[in-house]
Amino acid sequence: QVQLVESGGGLVQAGGSLRLSCTASGLTFSSYTMGWFRRALGKEREFVAAITGVGAVTFYADSVKGRFTISRDNAKNTVDLQMNSLKPEDTAVYYCAAEASGIRLFASLGSNYDYWGQGIQVTVSS
Secondary structure (H helix, E strand, O other), rough: OEEEEEEOOOEEEOOOOOOEEEEEEOOHHHHHHEEEEEEOOOOOEEEEEOOOOOOEEEEEEEOOOOOOOEEOOOOOOOOEEEEEEOOOHHHHEEEEEEEEOOHHHHHOOOOHHEEEEOOOEEEEOO
């Protein structure tokens, strides 16, 4: 049974930092593209960042580029999202997800992801 468990969320002031972590089990972690998505209240889910299994190629949404960094540790089955210079508009529930195909074109497409975590709240106060 595949499980993705997020941790590290919380409340932070604008301009601050948070580090989200996702621990995966029940899958061959190194072969999966891992992504972070978010859903703000009343809005559609949106892509945040992804990192491929092969080559650790990274992708970012324009809204977070230069502020967020995604990384993975295949030995620990973890993927992290370092979030700096946080803004109130970053407030959302953040989800970790795993995508099996490894096709780079699919990295930002939530509909192609196979497994999802339960999500974790990030709140940025102004």
